Amino acid sequence: MLLSKEQLLGMYRKMLLIRGFESTAAQLSYNQEIKGNVHLYINEEAIAVGVCEAIGKSGKLTSTHRGHGHQIAKGSDIKYMMAELFGKKTGNCMGKGGSMHIVDASVGTLGANGIVGGGVVHAVGAAYASKLDGNAYAVACFLGDGATNQGAFQESMNLAAIYKLPVLYVIENNEYAVTTRTAEYINAPLAFRGIPFGIPTYTVDGMDVLEVYAAAQKAVERALAGDGPSLIVAKTYRIEGHNTTYTMLEKRLNWYYRDEEEIVRGSLRCPIHFFKEYLTQTGVPAEELKAVEDSVSAEVAASVDFAKASPDPEPEVALMHVYAD
Amino acid sequence: MQFKLLKGVRILAYKNNTGDTVHSKEMMLNFYRTMWKIRSFEEHAADCFTKGMLAGNIHLSIGQEAAEAGAFAAIGPQDYFTSTHRGHGHAIARGADAKLAMAELFGKKTGYCKGKGGSMHIADMEKMNHLGANGIVGAGQPISAGSALVSKIKKDGAVTVGCFGDGATNEGSFHESLNMAAAWQLPLVWFIENNCYGVSTEIHRVTNTPDLATRAAAYGVPYAVVDGTDPCEVYDAMVKAMDHARSGKGPYLVEAKVYRYQGHYCGDPAVYRPASYLEEALANDGIEKLGKRLMAIGVTEEELAHIKAEVVAEMDEAVRFAEESEYPDPATVLDDMYVSDNERCVAR
Numbered sequence: 001m002l003l004s005k006e007q008l009l010g011m012y013r014k015m016l017l018i019r020g021f022e023s024t025a026a027q028l029s030y031n032q033e034i035k036g037n038v039h040l041y042i043n044e045e046a047i048a049v050g051v052c053e054a055i056g057k058s059g060k061l062t063s064t065h066r067g068h069g070h071q072i073a074k075g076s077d078i079k080y081m082m083a084e085l086f087g088k089k090t091g092n093c094m095g096k097g098g099s100m101h102i103v104d105a106s107v108g109t110l111g112a113n114g115i116v117g118g119g120v121v122h123a124v125g126a127a128y129a130s131k132l133d134g135n136a137y138a139v140a141c142f143l144g145d146g147a148t149n150q151g152a153f154q155e156s157m158n159l160a161a162i163y164k165l166p167v168l169y170v171i172e173n174n175e176y177a178v179t180t181r182t183a184e185y186i187n188a189p190l191a192f193r194g195i196p197f198g199i200p201t202y203t204v205d206g207m208d209v210l211e212v213y214a215a216a217q218k219a220v221e222r223a224l225a226g227d228g229p230s231l232i233v234a235k236t237y238r239i240e241g242h243n244t245t246y247t248m249l250e251k252r253l254n255w256y257y258r259d260e261e262e263i264v265r266g267s268l269r270c271p272i273h274f275f276k277e278y279l280t281q282t283g284v285p286a287e288e289l290k291a292v293e294d295s296v297s298a299e300v301a302a303s304v305d306f307a308k309a310s311p312d313p314e315p316e317v318a319l320m321h322v323y324a325d
Numbered sequence: 326m327q328f329k330l331l332k333g334v335r336i337l338a339y340k341n342n343t344g345d346t347v348h349s350k351e352m353m354l355n356f357y358r359t360m361w362k363i364r365s366f367e368e369h370a371a372d373c374f375t376k377g378m379l380a381g382n383i384h385l386s387i388g389q390e391a392a393e394a395g396a397f398a399a400i401g402p403q404d405y406f407t408s409t410h411r412g413h414g415h416a417i418a419r420g421a422d423a424k425l426a427m428a429e430l431f432g433k434k435t436g437y438c439k440g441k442g443g444s445m446h447i448a449d450m451e452k453m454n455h456l457g458a459n460g461i462v463g464a465g466q467p468i469s470a471g472s473a474l475v476s477k478i479k480k481d482g483a484v485t486v487g488c489f490g491d492g493a494t495n496e497g498s499f500h501e502s503l504n505m506a507a508a509w510q511l512p513l514v515w516f517i518e519n520n521c522y523g524v525s526t527e528i529h530r531v532t533n534t535p536d537l538a539t540r541a542a543a544y545g546v547p548y549a550v551v552d553g554t555d556p557c558e559v560y561d562a563m564v565k566a567m568d569h570a571r572s573g574k575g576p577y578l579v580e581a582k583v584y585r586y587q588g589h590y591c592g593d594p595a596v597y598r599p600a601s602y603l604e605e606a607l608a609n610d611g612i613e614k615l616g617k618r619l620m621a622i623g624v625t626e627e628e629l630a631h632i633k634a635e636v637v638a639e640m641d642e643a644v645r646f647a648e649e650s651e652y653p654d655p656a657t658v659l660d661d662m663y664v665s666d667n668e669r670c671v672a673r
Contacts, residue, residue: 149500149501149504149505150497150501151496151497151498151499151500151501152497153497153500154497154499154500155495155496155497158495158531158532158533161533162530162531162532162533184508185504185505185508186504186507186508186544187504187507187508187544187545187546187575188507188542188543188544188545192542192543192544192545193543194543195534195539195540195542195543196500196534196539196540196542196543197533197534198533198534199533
């Protein structure tokens with residue numbers, strides 16, 4: 001399936017929006033304007049954008065603690081997410097969720113999750129609902145490399161395979177689970193994880209949005225045809241710390257679990273840089289790219305203004321929406 | 326003909342000069358006796374259960390004797406193992422005293438756990454290195470991985486064998502434990518007895534691949550699939566698995582295809598499975614097949630009947646012993662509940 005210029009520019013815009021949002025959120029977190037930790041999706045943008053482009057507007061997704069990028073890629077308005085990070089009343093969850101619990105049902109995101117591997121079981125439930133509707137939509141289930149060792153992941157894949165559910169399992173292998181190198185706790189490539197369940201697997205370069213999209217597109221076709229789940233293993237690299245606190249810690253402790261050189265190497269594999277090169281080579285004029293970049297900067301700045309100007313939630317609403325009626 | 330000894334702990338199988346494994350008559354007779362022990366123990370237990378002499382449920386290993394006899398022959402005296410809710414066969418194959426096992430089923434003071442464990446919790450660290458049967462499906466998986474980690478840290482040369490059924494392979498702990506064991510190269514062997522039914526669910530309704538053992542591939546763990554009605558085939562695979570694990574190459578997984586003659590528990594009418602299942606099972610009866618094989622190499626029918634009679638007498642005696650034993654004193658109910666010290670615990 002060919003992508004139109006509008007789609008390509010849309011993907012470029014989303015990637016930039018993720019980068020802009022995350023860089024700004026990081027700064028605000030360091031300044032203590034945002035309370036708590038923020039887990040940044042910087043350098044991993046291509047995965048969320050590629051997959052979300054493939055599952056389309058009707059698709060749904062389950063996210064992780066590193067979930068801002070997924071929300072943006074799915075088309076959620078960033079000003080509400082920024083307000084949520086600030087804990088403001090206008091946020092996605094009325095300021096009561098914070099960075100790790102963003103939900104925007106209006107665009108089909110079923111929730112970020114502070115529990116590692118928590119979303120993998122939700123994805124099965126959502127996909128089962130889709131199946132009952134005649135495979136109406138595909139569900140993208142994002143998880144990190146660390147979450148692959150949660151038993152729930154295998155239980156989820158087994159059920160999805162047996163019931164032929166329309167799920168795309170997307171492993172974002174950023175090489176570290178908090179501070180543990182992935183290679184230290186696995187004995188075979190993550191791509192082998194689909195074997196026990198007979199799930200077809202794609203290993204892709206997570207820094208190439210088009211490669212991610214191509215694999216996800218095939219997986220979506222399979223899912224919507226009722227043939228069952230697929231597994232996509234996207235290799236990427238997390239140049240930030242596990243979260244903003246870890247980033248500060250890393251710098252203070254002189255890169256205690258990896259060396260600075262490795263991070264520099266990782267940042268050179270920038271997915272946005274690669275995609276911009278591609279767009280330039282395919283003949284998109286520099287002014288058009290510049291226009292996208294400017295509009296993104298303006299949107300991010302506006303989101304911060306919106307968040308800062310918003311009121312805090314009233315203490316009385318603390319228990320509202322905590323229990324389902 | 327040159328004989329090369331296999332590296333099994335009980336030296337009973339040989340490789341001839343063409344590389345084929347030859348199982349000695351003595352070894353096959355041992356299998357035959359163990360298999361009858363398991364069957365007879367279970368038949369006696371079922372009889373007592375239906376007469377109302379036993380409280381609670383029992384899960385019978387009838388139909389799985391060949392796999393258990395073959396597998397446990399490959400396990401050395403220093404090795405450890407975990408068992409399941411269907412665990413009588415494992416204990417008997419490991420050499421459990423039928424009297425103590427039966428007394429435990431009866432809830433008597435003389436049982437392996439002083440009558441406080443019952444059928445699903447037979448454990449014995451003194452002679453069998455039996456880390457315990459377990460009422461929780463799949464619970465032996467992390468326990469066996471933990472025990473293997475102890476062996477790796479202590480360098481005691483022991484391998485831990487985790488036994489479980491087909492249903493337990495869909496527990497997340499299967500994957501968590503196997504991944505850790507593979508990443509840390511632990512001396513662990515997993516022995517899956519695939520009897521095709523997780524309680525009443527046919528395994529292929531809940532599993533997408535023909536063999537369960539292929540699950541090991543996800544973690545780079547080698548595996549073998551064997552006919553669980555042939556003790557010799559199971560033994561050979563287990564010897565290979567044990568050698569692999571003992572030499573520090575990490576875990577190994579063996580899947581034996583077996584039949585469960587009874588329902589899930591004693592008295593389960595098993596209406597959920599087709600009649601053809603039991604027909605196929607009986608046509609492949611491990612004890613019968615091994616008996617024929619033994620007769621083909623010169624063992625007489627009388628000798629086989631003699632083995633059976635001896636075993637039955639032993640089990641009759643076990644039931645008598647259990648019946649005559651006393652119930653535990655209610656005052657001891659909290660004894661042995663908490664561990665103050667345990668040599669398998671390295672964290673202290």
